[in-house]
Amino acid sequence: MSGGPDSLALLLLANAAVPERLAVATVDHGLRPESASEAAMVAELCAAYGIPHEILNVKVAAGNLQDRARKARYAALAGWMARSGLTALATGHHADDQAETLIMRLNRGSGVAGLAGVRARGVVPGTDLALLRPLIGWRREELARIVEASGIEPAQDPSNDDPRFDRARIREALKEADWLDVQGVAASAAFLAEAEGVMQWATQREWNEAVKVGEGEIVYTPAAPQPIRMRIIARAIGILGGEPRLSAVARLMQRLRNGKDATLGGVVARVDKGSWTFRREPPRRIKGPD
Numbered sequence: 001m002s003g004g005p006d007s008l009a010l011l012l013l014a015n016a017a018v019p020e021r022l023a024v025a026t027v028d029h030g031l032r033p034e035s036a037s038e039a040a041m042v043a044e045l046c047a048a049y050g051i052p053h054e055i056l057n058v059k060v061a062a063g064n065l066q067d068r069a070r071k072a073r074y075a076a077l078a079g080w081m082a083r084s085g086l087t088a089l090a091t092g093h094h095a096d097d098q099a100e101t102l103i104m105r106l107n108r109g110s111g112v113a114g115l116a117g118v119r120a121r122g123v124v125p126g127t128d129l130a131l132l133r134p135l136i137g138w139r140r141e142e143l144a145r146i147v148e149a150s151g152i153e154p155a156q157d158p159s160n161d162d163p164r165f166d167r168a169r170i171r172e173a174l175k176e177a178d179w180l181d182v183q184g185v186a187a188s189a190a191f192l193a194e195a196e197g198v199m200q201w202a203t204q205r206e207w208n209e210a211v212k213v214g215e216g217e218i219v220y221t222p223a224a225p226q227p228i229r230m231r232i233i234a235r236a237i238g239i240l241g242g243e244p245r246l247s248a249v250a251r252l253m254q255r256l257r258n259g260k261d262a263t264l265g266g267v268v269a270r271v272d273k274g275s276w277t278f279r280r281e282p283p284r285r286i287k288g289p290d
Contacts, residue, residue, distance in 0.1 A: 003155035006092035009143035038155040088130040098186035117189035
């Protein structure tokens with residue numbers, strides 16, 4: 001937990017509900033001068049409540065700052081859980097986070113998987129450990145009131161209001177949109193999560209019934225609708241070592257439907273009667289001097 005109002009509310013509620021089954025970790029990304037003192041504040045608070053606490057220091061690689069920080073955070077938390085014998089991680093995501101995520105992804109043209117937003121239950125990235133979001137039905141202001149009533153002064157991360165980040169700009173815009181029902185938007189994201197579960201089920205069934213994995217190749221005889229076919233293609237390319245984007249998969253599939261071979265992510269896709277065969281692209285031969 002970061003020491004912000006959302007995570008502090010989660011701590012207070014969890015301590016009231018399951019005080020004997022709770023441990024806390026604070027990830028210090030080292031991106032702000034105040035982060036070390038904020039982590040120390042959380043440690044002191046947990047000590048006062050008798051809750052085990054650990055500070056996890058991580059380094060964030062250059063690039064997409066928020067995405068890299070998220071990946072580093074979950075990797076550190078997974079290691080902490082393994083060391084501590086913990087089987088589930090709870091985070092402070094709430095209904096406003098859900099609405100912001102859905103609108104961000106709508107703005108980017110995301111498919112069903114992206115529009116499903118954050119789910120009430122998932123897995124810690126890269127593991128099979130449970131990831132729980134027990135506050136997903138709560139509003140931000142409700143959680144802030146819980147913290148205020150406790151007399152604790154939460155930490156404030158200035159990046160939450162930094163207009164360089166998409167989420168901060170959308171959050172600011174939503175403050176003015178009093179016509180928007182945030183909990184309604186969050187509910188829609190939950191319904192989309194259910195739809196994504198159906199898509200995953202249908203994709204696995206299509207894979208089981210229409211895909212043959214051989215030595216160095218994957219043969220797919222498509223029978224399902226287009227959205228499922230795209231997922232099958234993406235999985236096949238991923239297995240063969242590629243990392244395809246959804247838009248690129250859509251273009252490749254269109255070529256295959258038109259009877260044309262194609263290459264994507266180092267994988268060659270060929271049309272063979274009613275099937276599509278995927279193989280790794282052979283290494284290019286470098287011609288030496290004569």
